[in-house]
Amino acid sequence: MDVAARIATYREHLSPAERRVADVVLADPQLVAFGTVAAVAERAGTSGASVVRLANRIGLEGFSELQAGVQGELANRLGRAAERIRQPATADLVGRALTLELDNVHRTFERIDRAALDRAVDAVAGVGGGSLYLCVADASSGVMAQAGAELAMLRDRVVVLSGGDVAVGRLSSSAGDDDVALVLDLPRYDRTVLETARRLGRDGVRLIVLTDRALSPLTERAAEVFLLDAAGAGPFDSYVGALALLNLLVSSVADRLRATATDRLDRVEAAWRAADALTDG
Numbered sequence: 001m002d003v004a005a006r007i008a009t010y011r012e013h014l015s016p017a018e019r020r021v022a023d024v025v026l027a028d029p030q031l032v033a034f035g036t037v038a039a040v041a042e043r044a045g046t047s048g049a050s051v052v053r054l055a056n057r058i059g060l061e062g063f064s065e066l067q068a069g070v071q072g073e074l075a076n077r078l079g080r081a082a083e084r085i086r087q088p089a090t091a092d093l094v095g096r097a098l099t100l101e102l103d104n105v106h107r108t109f110e111r112i113d114r115a116a117l118d119r120a121v122d123a124v125a126g127v128g129g130g131s132l133y134l135c136v137a138d139a140s141s142g143v144m145a146q147a148g149a150e151l152a153m154l155r156d157r158v159v160v161l162s163g164g165d166v167a168v169g170r171l172s173s174s175a176g177d178d179d180v181a182l183v184l185d186l187p188r189y190d191r192t193v194l195e196t197a198r199r200l201g202r203d204g205v206r207l208i209v210l211t212d213r214a215l216s217p218l219t220e221r222a223a224e225v226f227l228l229d230a231a232g233a234g235p236f237d238s239y240v241g242a243l244a245l246l247n248l249l250v251s252s253v254a255d256r257l258r259a260t261a262t263d264r265l266d267r268v269e270a271a272w273r274a275a276d277a278l279t280d281g
Contacts, residue, residue: 139185144160228241228242
């Protein structure tokens with residue numbers, strides 16, 4: 001029985017403090033997997049003793065076994081594709097995929113800090129001026145390309161950093177403390193993305209990072225961090241949670257820039273009509 005199932009089974013027997021700990025375990029498994037008793041207790045607004053009692057109440061031998069269980073579940077979610085494809089097939093793949101993808105979106109949005117989101121929206125909208133760099137790995141290039149195309153219709157100076165070290169170095173060579181970088185990657189990390197994010201951070205670029213855990217190496221110099229759930233029904237990570245979060249970010253930027261973005265979108269639409277570029281069939 002996994003940790004979430006144990007919590008569901010014993011939930012009505014938990015004290016209010018233990019329920020708060022259980023909610024943290026479900027909402028932020030990375031904190032439990034890579035944090036301490038004290039960190040979990042602080043997030044839950046209770047004591048370390050309540051954390052240990054929660055573990056015991058659901059049939060585990062203290063925090064260490066709770067942590068090991070959560071770590072194992074995260075490893076299963078984010079394991080290598082070559083390992084995952086060797087696992088036994090699930091009979092109801094549709095049901096499993098539906099459950100996982102809904103959980104990916106729910107858990108990703110559940111961890112959003114509203115104040116951090118507001119700051120990220122201002123930064124991505126270009127409120128402070130400067131360029132917006134999109135730092136993309138191969139696996140995340142699809143969802144980031146869509147977000148980048150939409151952001152480029154809302155504001156100026158959107159630069160996609162892709163194409164290998166030479167191209168990325170050239171495109172980002174003038175980045176500085178007036179600029180913002182939106183970074184998306186999951187383990188195993190693309191080395192170019194990791195090193196580019198580190199370099200941009202050292203150069204004073206404001207980093208907004210979308211990744212899997214608070215202790216990710218991508219977060220070393222990040223101004224804002226948004227944690228993603230990425231469990232896949234097959235051998236590959238899911239970017240559905242990331243896509244949903246990027247959609248939220250783009251929609252929020254559009255709302256923030258409504259006065260100027262309306263005119264920009266009108267011009268884009270006029271250009272499409274003039275070129276007869278689109279059809280309703």
